[in-house]
Amino acid sequence: MKNRSLYIWNGIHKWTSLICTLFLFVLCITGLPLIFREEIEQFFYIPPFEEVATEASAPTVDEIIASAKAERLNDVVQFVFLEEEFPIISVAMAATEATPFEEGHIQPFDSRTGEMITPLPTNKGFLFWMEEAHIRFFMGFPGTLFLGVMGILFLVSIVSGVVVYAPFMRNLRFATVRKTHNPRIKWLDLHNMTGIVTATWLFVVGATGVLNTLDIPIAGLWQATELKEMVAEFEGAPLAVNLSSIDNAIAKAKEISPGMRPYSIAFPGNNFSSPQHYGIYMVGNTGLTKHLIKPVLIEAETGEFTATRDVPVLVKALFLSRPLHFGDYAGLPLKLIWALLDIVAILVLGSGVYLWLKRRKLNINKSDLFRNNSHEKQTN
Amino acid sequence: MKNKQTKWGIFRWPFLLSVTSLTGLISGLTGTGVLDVVSWVTLGGLIIVITLSAFLFST
Numbered sequence: 001m002k003n004r005s006l007y008i009w010n011g012i013h014k015w016t017s018l019i020c021t022l023f024l025f026v027l028c029i030t031g032l033p034l035i036f037r038e039e040i041e042q043f044f045y046i047p048p049f050e051e052v053a054t055e056a057s058a059p060t061v062d063e064i065i066a067s068a069k070a071e072r073l074n075d076v077v078q079f080v081f082l083e084e085e086f087p088i089i090s091v092a093m094a095a096t097e098a099t100p101f102e103e104g105h106i107q108p109f110d111s112r113t114g115e116m117i118t119p120l121p122t123n124k125g126f127l128f129w130m131e132e133a134h135i136r137f138f139m140g141f142p143g144t145l146f147l148g149v150m151g152i153l154f155l156v157s158i159v160s161g162v163v164v165y166a167p168f169m170r171n172l173r174f175a176t177v178r179k180t181h182n183p184r185i186k187w188l189d190l191h192n193m194t195g196i197v198t199a200t201w202l203f204v205v206g207a208t209g210v211l212n213t214l215d216i217p218i219a220g221l222w223q224a225t226e227l228k229e230m231v232a233e234f235e236g237a238p239l240a241v242n243l244s245s246i247d248n249a250i251a252k253a254k255e256i257s258p259g260m261r262p263y264s265i266a267f268p269g270n271n272f273s274s275p276q277h278y279g280i281y282m283v284g285n286t287g288l289t290k291h292l293i294k295p296v297l298i299e300a301e302t303g304e305f306t307a308t309r310d311v312p313v314l315v316k317a318l319f320l321s322r323p324l325h326f327g328d329y330a331g332l333p334l335k336l337i338w339a340l341l342d343i344v345a346i347l348v349l350g351s352g353v354y355l356w357l358k359r360r361k362l363n364i365n366k367s368d369l370f371r372n373n374s375h376e377k378q379t380n
Numbered sequence: 381m382k383n384k385q386t387k388w389g390i391f392r393w394p395f396l397l398s399v400t401s402l403t404g405l406i407s408g409l410t411g412t413g414v415l416d417v418v419s420w421v422t423l424g425g426l427i428i429v430i431t432l433s434a435f436l437f438s439t
Contacts, residue, residue: 165390166387171384174390174393175432190434194430197426197429198426200401201401201423287409287411334416334419334423337423341426
């Protein structure tokens with residue numbers, strides 16, 4: 001590579017890394033517990049489930065919703081979530097249909113007995129603060145977008161890092177870490193080795209993280225185009241009053257999309273339904289389909305089917321980018337590996353900062369960096 | 381190593397590890413069972429390469 005272009009790539013690597021490093025440190029550290037979110041919730045927050053002799057007496061979803069309403073007489077139902085891992089059905093309620101979701105209340109129920117479960121702490125607690133830092137950087141949606149920009153810089157830094165890797169390795173075997181008393185050379189080798197080995201993983205986690213920062217605008221775009229088209233013939237209709245059975249609506253949605261199960265239900269009047277519809281969001285049971293949500297719209301008053309369609313490619317990419325970012329899609333072993341790779345990423349960042357802090361001396365001894373340790377005596 | 385390496389010489393191992401990483405990242409996502417194990421072995425392999433390089437195979 002010509003010296004001038006190497007100089008430019010080096011500059012790109014240095015500056016993109018320097019700008020995003022501090023934020024990446026925060027993301028790596030706060031991301032670590034978020035990999036194990038499910039385990040943490042189960043251990044600290046969800047009470048152990050009692051054995052139930054028979055599930056034949058399990059309440060219907062309509063009955064669970066009725067109990068939720070009885071607890072909060074002045075609120076309306078916005079969403080119902082049906083867990084797969086645990087026998088939990090949660091009912092999200094708020095003052096009005098249009099109240100922002102965060103301002104509502106979520107009440108979980110044991111789906112086998114219909115008993116209420118103490119809700120997870122919202123707006124406080126360890127996981128909440130980890131998410132605040134990792135997803136919103138304590139600044140709400142602008143914070144999310146800011147982290148997205150940092151993520152883009154990180155991606156440029158990975159690509160430029162791979163480019164500037166080559167000249168360092170001309171005289172070295174792959175993954176060499178020279179045994180030397182010179183800490184700069186040792187950390188340079190460690191930075192190169194850990195960086196190049198994890199480059200693809202870092203890039204995928206970085207890129208899916210960037211895509212995740214756009215989830216609100218992507219959802220908004222989908223609502224304004226696809227969802228609007230699906231319920232076009234009901235435009236301007238008033239809010240449904242006499243709601244029909246949600247269990248029947250679920251049965252209808254299952255009939256329309258065989259082999260899928262309901263994941264969440266949006267009630268009439270919010271952004272994920274229409275004033276006249278239940279938005280029933282279905283997922284598959286295996287592999288990729290587990291992550292790809294499909295909407296089925298059922299008329300809330302009559303229980304009649306209105307429309308269903310696959311989400312567009314961009315929304316599918318967003319759905320897949322969640323598991324690919326948090327590593328929670330192939331059991332506990334993958335989560336543990338994800339955590340180790342996250343720690344390696346912290347090492348890549350830390351060694352990069354160290355090398356920058358020692359940059360002047362690096363320049364002076366540049367000739368040594370491209371040789372192997374047969375010259376070590378001269379450098380010490 | 382006395383001779384300068386070619387680009388392929390420098391990047392053949394990183395390229396192989398990149399393909400391995402992608403295989404692992406995708407396999408666990410597309411299925412369960414054996415495909416999960418593939419993701420553990422391939423991505424766990426990266427950790428093994430790093431550990432060996434850092435402690436054993438240093439020059």
